[in-house]
Amino acid sequence: MKKKIKNKRKGIALLGVLIVVIFLGMLMATAFLSASTYRTSTLVKSGSDRALYCAQAGVEEALRVLRNGAGGLGVNWAGVPNPTDVFGTDPAGNTITVGQYTIVPDPIGPVPDGVWFNIPYQITGQAESLDGPDTVRRLDVVLRAMNPSSNMFTSSSVVRVRGGRTINGNVLGDRIFFDQASSANPTQVSGSVNFITSVDGVGPESNVQVGGQVNQVSNVVFPVINMSNFTGEGILRIPDGETLDLSAINPLTVSGGRGIIFAEGVLRVKGILSGGPLAIAAAGNILITDSVGGTFDTSAIPFTPDDPNVQLGLFSQGSVIIDSTAPQNLNINAFIMANQSFETNGAPNSKTQLNILGSVCVYGNNGGDASVFETGAYTNAAFDYNTNFQNNNRIPQMFYFANLLELAITGDPV
Numbered sequence: 486m487k488k489k490i491k492n493k494r495k496g497i498a499l500l501g502v503l504i505v506v507i508f509l510g511m512l513m514a515t516a517f518l519s520a521s522t523y524r525t526s527t528l529v530k531s532g533s534d535r536a537l538y539c540a541q542a543g544v545e546e547a548l549r550v551l552r553n554g555a556g557g558l559g560v561n562w563a564g565v566p567n568p569t570d571v572f573g574t575d576p577a578g579n580t581i582t583v584g585q586y587t588i589v590p591d592p593i594g595p596v597p598d599g600v601w602f603n604i605p606y607q608i609t610g611q612a613e614s615l616d617g618p619d620t621v622r623r624l625d626v627v628l629r630a631m632n633p634s635s636n637m638f639t640s641s642s643v644v645r646v647r648g649g650r651t652i653n654g655n656v657l658g659d660r661i662f663f664d665q666a667s668s669a670n671p672t673q674v675s676g677s678v679n680f681i682t683s684v685d686g687v688g689p690e691s692n693v694q695v696g697g698q699v700n701q702v703s704n705v706v707f708p709v710i711n712m713s714n715f716t717g718e719g720i721l722r723i724p725d726g727e728t729l730d731l732s733a734i735n736p737l738t739v740s741g742g743r744g745i746i747f748a749e750g751v752l753r754v755k756g757i758l759s760g761g762p763l764a765i766a767a768a769g770n771i772l773i774t775d776s777v778g779g780t781f782d783t784s785a786i787p788f789t790p791d792d793p794n795v796q797l798g799l800f801s802q803g804s805v806i807i808d809s810t811a812p813q814n815l816n817i818n819a820f821i822m823a824n825q826s827f828e829t830n831g832a833p834n835s836k837t838q839l840n841i842l843g844s845v846c847v848y849g850n851n852g853g854d855a856s857v858f859e860t861g862a863y864t865n866a867a868f869d870y871n872t873n874f875q876n877n878n879r880i881p882q883m884f885y886f887a888n889l890l891e892l893a894i895t896g897d898p899v
Contacts (some may be wrong), residue, residue, distance in 0.1 A: 532612050532620035535584050537894070539571045540610030540624045543586030544889065547606055551630050551887035553711055559878075559885060560595040560602040560630050564588035568611065584612030600635035600655065600875070603890060604628045627891040631705075633884055634820045634844040634874035637676070638858060641707040642849025645856035647866075648672055648692070653786050654844075654870025655679065655697065662856070666692040676870070681705075705886050707848050710800050710824055714882045715747045715766035725750025725769065731777060731797070732756035736763035744881045753808070754799070758818075762796040762879040770803040771823075774810050778818030781842045788842040788869045790818060796873065797843075798822070798880035806830055807862070813837040815863070820874055821845045822884065826855075831862035839863035843871045 547564070555562035568585035575581050591605035608624045633639055637654030644658035648666030655676035663686030666672040677697030678684060681704050687693050716722075721740045723729060729752060736744045737760050748767035755775035765771070779795030781788045797819040799805055805823045807815065809830040820843050821827055827845050829836075839860055845868075849857035860866050874880075 533622060535612035536610040536620045536622040538573075538610065539584035539586045539612055540608050540622050542571045543569075543588050543608040543610060544624060544626055544892070546586070547588050547608065547626075547628060548706075548887050548889065551604075551628060551885050552706070553714065554883050554885060557881065557883075559632065559883065560604055562590075564590050564606060571610075584610060586610050595630075598629070600657075601629050601631045604630055622894065625891075625893045626889060629886075629888050629890040631886040632875065632878060633707075633822060633846040633886060634871075634878060634880075636679075636846075637844060637868050637870040639844070639846040640849050640857050641681075641705075642847070642857045643854060644858055646672060646674075646686075646693075646858075647861060649865070650860075651786060651867045652676070653868065657702070660684075662686055663691055663693045668692050705888050707886065709848055710766070710802055710822060710884065712747075712766060712768060712802060715745055715764070715800070719743070721746045723748045723752060726753075728753040728755070728774070729765070730756040731758040731763070734758065734763065736761040739763070751803075758795055758797050759792070761794060762798075762881060764798040764800065764881040766800040766882075768802050771799050771801045771805045772808040773806065773815075773817065774808045775812060776816040778816075778843070781816065781818050783816060783840045783867075786867055786869050788840065788867075790842060790871065790873070793873045793877065794879065796820070796871075796878070796880050798883070800882075801825075804828060807839070807860070809862075811836070814840075816840045816842075818842045818871070820871075820880055822847070824848045826857045826859065828859040829862035833861045834864045836863045837865065839866040841866075841868045843869075844874050 550562060565588040568587055570585055571583045572580055573583040587609045589607050591607060593605060595602040595604045605627050608626055610622045612620050636657045637652050638644055638656045640658045643660045644656065645662045648664040649670040650672050652674045656674060657679045659681045661678060661680045661684045663672055671692040671694055673694050675696045678687065678695050678699045679702045681702060684699060687695055687699055719741045723746060739746060744761065744763050746765045751769040752767040753772045753774050754777055756777060757780055758778050778797040779790055779792055781790045799819050799821045801823040804826040805821045807829040813836050827847055847857040
């Protein structure tokens with residue numbers, strides 16, 4: 486009897502050990518399955534994050550290309566349909582390929598929105614997953630781009646308009662001030678006044694007449710002139726301090742037919758241009774010493790160009806300055822773009838009449854109080870926006886404003 490009881494106890498003990506072993510095995514299997522599932526989930530999320538990062542890199546590339554003129558195509562740039570590698574670094578600091586992006590324009594193409602174009606793109610990021618297929622994320626974005634020659638005056642800084650000026654076109658600036666004008670000679674702006682921070686002096690009490698709207702607009706990224714676009718192989722280079730007479734230039738043959746001239750420092754420019762479009766870029770200031778650009782009829786505003794295909798672009802890393810040696814009556818037919826200012830040299834009201842057919846865009850000293858436009862040496866001035874810059878811009882290497890307007894992530898990982 487005692488032996489049977491003893492054997493029974495051993496059997497119960499063995500069964501208990503077996504149950505414990507099975508239970509522990511189940512716990513270990515569950516833990517392993519959980520760890521495996523977590524690892525797979527983490528890898529998928531990591532691949533998804535990398536794909537999203539690649540798509541975001543594609544957005545930055547699209548903005549960069551548009552801001553640099555999109556290779557001359559502007560808002561009609563067709564994107565990068567083939568995958569482009571995106572690089573990063575691993576924890577050891579080694580350069581690795583994170584994934585790729587593609588940039589494809591939406592078939593609807595650029596949509597006009599006032600002086601802006603809204604351009605929809607589908608930007609896809611793709612990253613290799615360590616387990617399983619590649620992870621793909623797509624961003625549907627709308628980039629807002631504007632030709633900087635879309636207004637008569639454009640600046641990211643202070644714009645001050647002297648009393649009695651006539652402006653046929655729009656004005657866009659950060660802070661805009663209109664000086665007091667007289668009732669006999671009011672300031673007239675035919676277009677809209679678009680300000681980012683503030684506008685002062687508009688209204689009948691200041692004798693400032695605005696034909697369009699007075700609008701506060703969102704801040705935009707203003708392009709700074711990138712001289713690398715003008716310094717490639719085969720570009721005609723002019724030494725610092727030289728004078729360029731445009732009447733001696735054939736824009737159709739200069740720089741191998743590219744229509745670009747680069748000045749290595751300060752450049753003096755004068756003369757009537759004919760034959761086609763021309764872009765002049767200077768690493769220093771550009772000094773206008775006489776009438777420049779194509780000829781135009783100044784008898785009434787709007788001015789009429791004799792040849793709308795003759796378009797001059799003056800790009801300065803410094804300032805574009807009407808020199809003190811310029812004549813009493815000066816005509817300028819050009820798009821003027823400068824990083825610092827557009828101004829006249831000479832005593833106030835020491836000259837008679839300034840006529841500008843074109844557009845002026847100045848980056849300026851954002852946050853400073855000085856106006857980036859100053860034409861006080863001329864008693865009278867008329868500024869007429871050249872609509873050909875908006876509808877038929879042919880100036881080589883034109884810069885663009887470009888900003889992200891809308892962004893939507895299409896689904897989760899797809």
